Amino acid sequence: MKDLIQVNNLSKTYGKQRGIHNVTFSIAEGEVFGFLGPNGAGKTTTIRTLMGFLKPTSGQALIGGLDCWSQATQIKRMVGYLPGEFSFDPNMTGAQILSYLGHLRGGVDQQYVKQLIERLDFDPAKRFHTYSRGNKQKIGLVQAFMHKPQLLILDEPTGGLDPLNQQEFNKMITEVSTAGQTVFLSSHILPEVEHTCTRVGIIREGELVRVSEVSTLKDLKQSNILIHFTAEPELAWFNGLPGVINVQREQHGHALLITVQGEQQAVIQAAAQHQAISMTTHEPGLEEIFLRFYQKETRPDAIAI
Structure with a gap:
């Protein structure tokens, strides 16, 4: 064509x-x-x-x-x-x-x-x-x-x-x-x-x-997922899962803030296995995605075209 x-x-x-x-x-x-x-x-x-x-x-x-x-x-x-x-x-x-x-x-x-x-x-x-x-x-x-x-x-x-x-x-x-x-x-x-x-x-x-x-x-989608649990969760439950970039404790240790790039399915499944009581997802706007991935110093030839 x-x-x-x-x-x-x-x-x-x-x-x-x-x-x-x-x-x-x-x-x-x-x-x-x-x-x-x-x-x-x-x-x-x-x-x-x-x-x-x-x-x-x-x-x-x-x-x-x-x-x-x-x-x-x-x-x-x-x-x-x-x-x-x-x-x-x-x-x-x-x-x-x-x-x-x-x-x-x-x-x-x-x-x-x-x-x-x-x-x-x-x-x-x-x-x-x-x-x-x-x-x-x-x-x-x-x-x-x-x-x-x-x-x-x-x-x-x-x-x-x-x-x-x-x-x-x-x-x-x-x-x-x-x-x-x-x-x-x-x-x-x-x-x-x-x-x-x-x-x-x-x-x-x-x-x-x-x-x-x-x-x-x-590959451009990077979301923050806040998951609440009844008891103090382990970071190891989510570290190493597909797409997980970072896991940190939030709100007196009974919640985790998980940064995921790409699909969220693995995180959702793990949260269900460990009896999460609530889950909130923040998906960044396109402007935020661009600011994160394509900073001024990024050279065009450094990105696959």
């Missing part, structure tokens, strides 16, 4: 501020690729460069063999794009916006547009300025999907959506991938990427620090 997107040593600087630096990755046709990182990491800068909205300072980005800056017009014909915040004429209705964008595309399958509207539970009769954040996101998704593009580029696509709409979005991604379409989506939400993507690139402070299969993302 050939690559649809090729990004080679791509950099974009804003005066003294660095946007992205020497970003390199490729995405195969039909792949669902997640671009993961904290807010401000460089996700949107990368996407805007791919869309031809920003001229790279150095390096090159290609989509379908076309240069993303010099051949941006041709590229936009094959792309369905959702920006980080979708905005439009505030006085147009949702239906008018979709009709206008559909005509710009040279016409779209109206039955498919209707299906997308129904699936996302979107009311196209209201004016854009009356829509909530979630409804603006819905119309943004409909216009990105409606012409069945070869490539979908989606910047934080589930922002503002309720859980049911998020589930429907996941189904839509699975369907377009099965149909052979390629998806590039950015996110700072780890579960979203796990549910939809086959591979993920992780960016921090403008540098791509890791590209890997989604199945390996569990």
